[in-house]
Amino acid sequence: MAEYLEPKVLYAGDSAVTIEFGDSIDIKVNARVQQLRQFIDRGQFNGVVELVPTYRSLTVYFDPVRVGDVAPFFERLKKLAADTKGEVPKGGLIIVIPVCYGGEFGPDMQNVIDHTGLSEEEIIKRHTAVDYYCYMLGFTPGFSYLGGMDESLATPRLKEPRKVIPAGSVGIAGKQTGIYPIDSPGGWQLIGRTPLKLFDPEGQPPFLIDAGMWVRFRSIDRKEYDEIASQVAARTYKPEILTKSGDAK
Amino acid sequence: MIFEVLSAGLLTTVQDLGRWGYQGKGMPVAGAMDPQALKIGNILVGNDPGEAAFEITLMGPTLAVLEGEGLIAVTGAEINFTINDVEAPLWQSVKVQAGDTIALSAPKGHGCRAYLCVSGSLDVPIVMGSKSTYLRAGVGGFNGRALKAGDRISTGPLKPLTWLSVGLACPERLRPKRELELPLRVVLGPQDDAFTEKGLKTFLESEYTITNEADRMGYRLEGPVIEHKAGADIISDAIPLGAVQVPGHGKPICMLADRQTTGGYTKIAVLSTPDIAVLAQRIPGQTVRFKAISLEESIAATKAEREQIEELLRLRASYRSRRVVPVGSPKPRGSERWALRVDGRTYDVIVEELD
Numbered sequence: 219m220a221e222y223l224e225p226k227v228l229y230a231g232d233s234a235v236t237i238e239f240g241d242s243i244d245i246k247v248n249a250r251v252q253q254l255r256q257f258i259d260r261g262q263f264n265g266v267v268e269l270v271p272t273y274r275s276l277t278v279y280f281d282p283v284r285v286g287d288v289a290p291f292f293e294r295l296k297k298l299a300a301d302t303k304g305e306v307p308k309g310g311l312i313i314v315i316p317v318c319y320g321g322e323f324g325p326d327m328q329n330v331i332d333h334t335g336l337s338e339e340e341i342i343k344r345h346t347a348v349d350y351y352c353y354m355l356g357f358t359p360g361f362s363y364l365g366g367m368d369e370s371l372a373t374p375r376l377k378e379p380r381k382v383i384p385a386g387s388v389g390i391a392g393k394q395t396g397i398y399p400i401d402s403p404g405g406w407q408l409i410g411r412t413p414l415k416l417f418d419p420e421g422q423p424p425f426l427i428d429a430g431m432w433v434r435f436r437s438i439d440r441k442e443y444d445e446i447a448s449q450v451a452a453r454t455y456k457p458e459i460l461t462k463s464g465d466a467k
Numbered sequence: 468m469i470f471e472v473l474s475a476g477l478l479t480t481v482q483d484l485g486r487w488g489y490q491g492k493g494m495p496v497a498g499a500m501d502p503q504a505l506k507i508g509n510i511l512v513g514n515d516p517g518e519a520a521f522e523i524t525l526m527g528p529t530l531a532v533l534e535g536e537g538l539i540a541v542t543g544a545e546i547n548f549t550i551n552d553v554e555a556p557l558w559q560s561v562k563v564q565a566g567d568t569i570a571l572s573a574p575k576g577h578g579c580r581a582y583l584c585v586s587g588s589l590d591v592p593i594v595m596g597s598k599s600t601y602l603r604a605g606v607g608g609f610n611g612r613a614l615k616a617g618d619r620i621s622t623g624p625l626k627p628l629t630w631l632s633v634g635l636a637c638p639e640r641l642r643p644k645r646e647l648e649l650p651l652r653v654v655l656g657p658q659d660d661a662f663t664e665k666g667l668k669t670f671l672e673s674e675y676t677i678t679n680e681a682d683r684m685g686y687r688l689e690g691p692v693i694e695h696k697a698g699a700d701i702i703s704d705a706i707p708l709g710a711v712q713v714p715g716h717g718k719p720i721c722m723l724a725d726r727q728t729t730g731g732y733t734k735i736a737v738l739s740t741p742d743i744a745v746l747a748q749r750i751p752g753q754t755v756r757f758k759a760i761s762l763e764e765s766i767a768a769t770k771a772e773r774e775q776i777e778e779l780l781r782l783r784a785s786y787r788s789r790r791v792v793p794v795g796s797p798k799p800r801g802s803e804r805w806a807l808r809v810d811g812r813t814y815d816v817i818v819e820e821l822d
Contacts, residue, residue, distance in 0.1 A: 228656055228657035228658075229654055229655065229656035229657060229737075229762055230656060230657045230705070230707045230710070230734075230737055231654050231656075231707050231708075231709055231710070231737025231738065231739070231740070231765070232654060232737075232739060232740050232762060232765035232766045232768075232769050233707065233708070233740055233769070234705070234707040234708075234737070236657045236704060236705065238657075238704075241702065242702070243702060267487055267488075268487055268488050268489075268490055268491065269491055270490045270491045270705040270728060270729070271491055272702075272703055272704045272705055272729055273702045273703060273704070274702055274704075275704050275705070277704065277705030277707065279487075279490070279707070282740075282766040282769050282770065283769070283770055283773050288762065288763075288766060354703070354729065355491065355492050355493040355728075355729075356493045356703060356727065356728050356729030356730075357493060357727060357729070358493060358603075358604070358727075359489070359492065359493050359494040359495070359604050359606075360492060360493055360494075361493050363703070399493075400604050417492075417494075417604075419594050419595055419604075419606045419607075420594070424489070424492070424494075424595055425489075425492040425494075428491075428492070429491065
């Protein structure tokens, strides 16, 4: 069973509660998480501190002193959760992430070629062909868990993880693909790099990707990479954001 | 004031109550490991309770006051605290000025983390709503890192009535209880149903020892294996502050201020808010026991702790109005500032001559 008949209210201490919709990674379950988050974000709950959407649940952090009596608070959350629908909203936002594939930015491209039997050209074609759904962020600041990769690209992680993977690296780990927002250790097979900063503490806003958005990779050459990188450094670069129907927003 | 760091201590960072609001983007909260001690120290030096201060781990720093004067207070762990080599009291605001040397050396009693709060707080940039240092990403605090010798750090503008707080002490009854024999209260969940009855019993009836892998991110504990029903892995969800995570090896890990925002292991329980700091004040080799309480009891304990802060604020107001005196300096020509107490509240009154 992927989706529960009734959302579950899971106690998560005296300052948080988790509303869980199902027990699988499923875009329809996640759509309910995003809907509940939007309901609560409208500000109808006194004492809510922040919301953490994940694959199949929403954790609501609250101030127990401001909330007062938690039982009716949990009841209202549960009712609101039950009213959500498992429909992927039309007109979702797509953020376009330019990626320079292969070469010095994709040191593991050969591993992926060897494992999948596909050419570099074909790998890039398939990696840029679909829109990836961002289920949630976590692991490091700004790291997005993306779903929807063409399974023919699946490649196991490196046997020996790297000590430092540069920020912006795009990689494959098993059936997952992702982007490293900050320098961090890791075992993903690196196939390219984006000049964009997915996490910039001084940025307005500090994060480019949000849960519930779609991510589309666009292949760029080294010259364009350098141009975008200098615009990013000068804070003049505006990321390309489209709506799911294809219109620019 | 301007401080110069003469020696940095083991791990001295700038922390306030944490960078809330970005966990949904994967950004850890960070912030003081013992927020109650931080709040008390801030109140003593005339600040708002949640302002940024130095969090000191075991061995503290030595700081020289290069310029200015102000109030400081040390709270939290029982640590050796001297000003110009003369022992100074903990849990009390004391005045320091240019030329003074503040030294916080080894612990002399219980506790792992002390807070050095300063009047006017610390003048570091507010990054994403907080001055807290998150070391792993190098965000916030003093250049995103722990202090080191040679660093210079300034304090911000003083709050009104600051000087009237000099000598204010936190009474014993309002200091947080951090004794070693205290059990850590927990509320079961969110994944307590992933454990066998035997596993839950083991968790609540065993003694666990804090391992050397204990830092701002979390405390790994050693002790009897907690039995799962069918595996320890879940689809990643949020990790609340104080969550007790039990991976496949069956040993609990308590997730603290610098924890990752999400994770894929079962969480058997979450520490009651006041008891998170009870754990954070313990050190490797010491032991913990867990005690299950109801959600309502845990909320009541959290409210009681908050009420102690309110009480200390009232106490400060009454302390400041023990006499009515001119306050503040410098003041514009022809004006006076007074602290006036009316009906239990203290007012900062500025009297100015008009043309």
